[in-house]
Amino acid sequence: MDLVLKLFNGGAGSLASYLAAHVLLCLLPAFFIAGAMTALIPKASITHWLGRHAPVYVSYPAAALAGSLIAVCSCTIVPLFAGVYRKGAGIGPAITFLFFAPAGNIMALAYTGNILGAEFAIARLILCLIFGIGIGLLMATLFWKDDLTHDAQADALFAEKASVSGPALGVLLSLVALLIAGTLKLWPLTADLISFKVPLFWPQAWQDTLFDWVPYDASKGEEGVSFQGSVLIALLLMIAATAKRGLDNITEGANNWTWVALGLTASTLLIASMRLTPEPGTLAFTFTGRVFGVALTMLSVGYFARKLPAEDWQGWLWEAWRFVKQIFVVLVVGVFIVGMVRQVIQPEWIESLAGSNTVIANAIAVGFGVFMYFPTLVEVPVARMFLDLGMHPGPLLAYLMADPELSLQSMLMVAAVIGRKKTAAYVGLVASFSIVAGLLFGAWVDGTGWLTLGAGMAASLAITAAIYQLIRYQRKQTAS
Amino acid sequence: MLNIKILGSGCANCKKLEAVARQATQNLNIQAEFEKITDMGKMMTYDILATPALVINEKVVSSGKIPTVADIQGWISTAQ
Known part of the structure; x- marks a missing residue:
């Protein structure tokens, strides 16, 4: 019974820290951004550059751009991947797109930066970009024979040109500004500007009760539920209830519940950016620079959103709500389970397996990512747990790169498009490059000099280029 | 009879599309044959970039x- 209570508290404590203000300021805007990208960026605006006649230096970067801006969920990624492969520039850019989308989309990057720190997010972005293009190129050279058989009628798919409308761009940029305003830990956002106290007797008592219910251990990374945290949780529950009524049928038009849900969301963001501190007999409200930043950027979003045609903003809200339904519940459950598992795993196990930046440690981390399936975004809290338990950042990045790419479900779908042999080659390449990426990042964290790092990076790129040339040479040999 | 295909891999969007399409046929009092296509290979025979997709006849x-x-x-009426 004691163990059950300990597990439950571990789960609850972990969940509480994930529903804390700073995470909400990242996740809530991220869902809206993902929805906006899916609904407001016409696929044709980028896939146009992925046609058969696109030169290599256009189609590969375009594929990476498509991966980060167009696709967040596998139901968009896989059909687009199939389309680019069968009817576009072929397997290379298609693979780059497939690789970059789960790892390089803005939701994943924002959440990684929020929970693990900016270095991880930046490393994830840069290494995924470089290695994504590398893997695409290698796959293209390995399987060049199949690329020769293309449909002639395929060009129609890529002939369409489109651009992002003015208001849509305004909405997107304002949302990104909102995300930055909400999460950047920089002055003047962190400065305390206005502070006033409201005499209320119950906040202090309520906070004491909360700390009683969910005892927290700062050394284990648990934050406990503060008064402000409980207010935010209550708001989230209200948003869930009203959003269900207001957004489930938004494609038919908005109703009153829609505006209530949106209003509650805006209030949640504002309350998350201020500080509520209970003191004996009063409640202190502190407005930081962040409150004004968040308020201004939200007004900007509203300003541009009003200029969007009904079909566009309704589509945007529908997609955002769809992502929330798909991801948030699973994320909450996942975080709770991670919190429970955390109580059981001993740091010594993790440290002995992956505590230092060795090839074996990175390989183990990648293997774990391949064989353990976690839904989108859940790999981030799992990574946090490992980091707290003593995993070295190098293998951790290797895990972060391999896990979203290689879920069994998406691999099955990919195999349906390109066949099992190519899928196996892809899995092998992703695993190898993730290990290399982990080694490089781990070396950087360990303080290896830039010269050594640069040499290591150059070495791996040189090997990649050499393999690429070797395959091309062999191809020429067989052709003649 | 009207043939309506819903193309999608099974996520919330395609379910919603099917519900909306069924509502439309109900409103117009029209008999239609509904087909859900989740196989990637079949989906690719239609020139689409993204799911969910609606195919009428x-x-x-x-x-x-x-x-x-x-x-x-509107589309159903034109297809008749």
């Missing part, structure tokens, strides 16, 4: 978004 009328009931009713 082998013609792709919408892809990548959820149309309104009124929109679908």
